[in-house]
Amino acid sequence: MNIHDLEIVKRIDRTKDPIKKRIYAAKELWRIYAIAGEITIDWDLAEEALAVIISENTNKYQKMGARILLDGYFGPKEVNNMIEEVAVVTERNDPLVVRWRKKIKKRDDVCQGCGSTEHLEAHHISHWSDDPVNQINPNNGILLCNKCHAKAHPELSEEFFNT
Template identity: 35%
Template sequence: MANIINFKNAYAFKLENFHLVDNPESWIITSLALLIGDYEIYRKQAALLILKALLRMDFLKELLNDNGIHPFDRNDPRVKKWIKNILSIEECQLCGSKENLEAHHIIRWADYPRGRIDSNNGMCLCKNCHIEQHKYDDIRFMKGAG
């Protein structure tokens, strides 16, 4: 049997804010659809603000950790955790340096939303090797190979 969402559940919803909008249930569903879909970042940011106003933080975090909602902002706590995990390698995977380490997406952030927090899509690189990896990015974008 399908789970039915109880929009009167005070654990999940900030009922005290429901008076701020007409039909808060619709706002919540639409905002979640925007986060899941392929929309511009500013629309996703607006949807997240709406959800923060209407949902309790614990419930919102639970929703955001669902595999269907990929990070769209590099300040997302899941991205910070991914960076920490990649940097735990503690040396550049190309040259072996232990200085100025950075986390690098093997398949670019923009090209692979599902891989934004996948540790298999990350490399620990020193700043110089990271710069080298992105040296031709602009040329590839111009040629449409991005």
């Protein structure tokens, strides 16, 4: 067992959620088989995994498992490209949401409301809770400063935006 493998075992052991432990272990087994060249793409399974990721009716564990399968087949970058306009994410710190924020900031560069370059935040045009299908679609985002962002969300307190 090498240092990398020991770190993986430690990470799995530190995980408190028993389902996530199994998912992380499966991910490492998948990685080992992929390195050994023992994986061939099952297109029906890949299609099913993609359906799980874009569904509003699957839980985060199902999405994690499907993502592992697709990442193993196609690589994480290609999977991100495949699903960015249709995936349904459940957590705001999901890597796809982080990627969405970076794309919006890179594309817009300044606040689209007032032109400010200070305290910039990515804003969902069609709100996060109202439109789960477009949560990570770059066409559903604009860059706003925290003051313009607060104006776009009058239902939330200004403290939420640190204005």
